[in-house]
Amino acid sequence: MNAFRLLADLTHLLSIIILLVKIRTTKSCAGISLKTQDLYVLVFISRYLDLFTRPLSLYNTPFKLVFLATSITIVYYMRYHKVVKQTYNKDSDTFKHYFLILPCAVLAFFINPKFTFIEVLWSFSIYLEAVAILPQLVLLQSSSNIDNLTGNYVFMLGAYRALYLLNWIYRFFAEDVVRWIPWIAGLVQTALYADFFYYYIKSWRNNERLKLP
Amino acid sequence: SAEALKHDEL
Numbered sequence: 624m625n626a627f628r629l630l631a632d633l634t635h636l637l638s639i640i641i642l643l644v645k646i647r648t649t650k651s652c653a654g655i656s657l658k659t660q661d662l663y664v665l666v667f668i669s670r671y672l673d674l675f676t677r678p679l680s681l682y683n684t685p686f687k688l689v690f691l692a693t694s695i696t697i698v699y700y701m702r703y704h705k706v707v708k709q710t711y712n713k714d715s716d717t718f719k720h721y722f723l724i725l726p727c728a729v730l731a732f733f734i735n736p737k738f739t740f741i742e743v744l745w746s747f748s749i750y751l752e753a754v755a756i757l758p759q760l761v762l763l764q765s766s767s768n769i770d771n772l773t774g775n776y777v778f779m780l781g782a783y784r785a786l787y788l789l790n791w792i793y794r795f796f797a798e799d800v801v802r803w804i805p806w807i808a809g810l811v812q813t814a815l816y817a818d819f820f821y822y823y824i825k826s827w828r829n830n831e832r833l834k835l836p
Numbered sequence: 837s838a839e840a841l842k843h844d845e846l
Contacts, residue, residue, distance in 0.1 A: 628845070632846055635846070673843065677843075683844070683846060686846050687846065690846070745843060787845070790845075805845065
């Protein structure tokens with residue numbers, strides 16, 4: 624454990640808290656992609672099946688349970704809550720997210736640490752997480768008005784993987800750890816946010832409302 | 837490698 628890793632996980636947790644606060648206090652999920660949220664549920668279920676096979680950890684296990692519970696809660700709100708579901712921008716959430724699943728599954732089938740059920744699912748979850756933000760970014764680009772909570776949510780979600788990159792660099796030098804699969808996927812995942820980061824920071828510096836061109 | 841199977845990250 625190092626400071627980058629701790630900060631990364633807390634940032635990830637904070638992003639989820641921001642989204643839940645937005646949904647619960649404003650009773651609105653406007654600007655949030657249900658497709659991205661669906662993909663996160665799939666990511667966490669396929670990655671954290673190891674809850675059943677791995678010894679409990681005081682640090683990892685609570686995080687895993689929280690990520691599973693909150694991602695399912697968010698999807699539940701967006702699909703079934705009678706007020707929240709009416710605020711969902713269904714017509715703008717156009718990304719064909721099912722087309723992300725198959726390539727990630729094929730990639731996981733061929734590129735994995737070990738060809739076992741748990742390891743292939745773990746690899747699938749890493750690849751899928753890397754691209755799961757795409758429907759959300761597409762939805763934001765079609766939004767003329769991005770509210771602060773939504774902007775902060777996406778920023779924190781991107782910052783989390785960027786901090787993992789620092790953690791991996793640290794671990795490479797300090798612990799001699801090499802993990803090509805999450806590293807390359809994490810690099811792709813962070814790169815997808817580059818454009819968003821640019822406009823987020825620009826709007827923050829100019830004290831303007833966030834808008835993607 | 838065995839090292840890669842540890843998955844000690846979230």
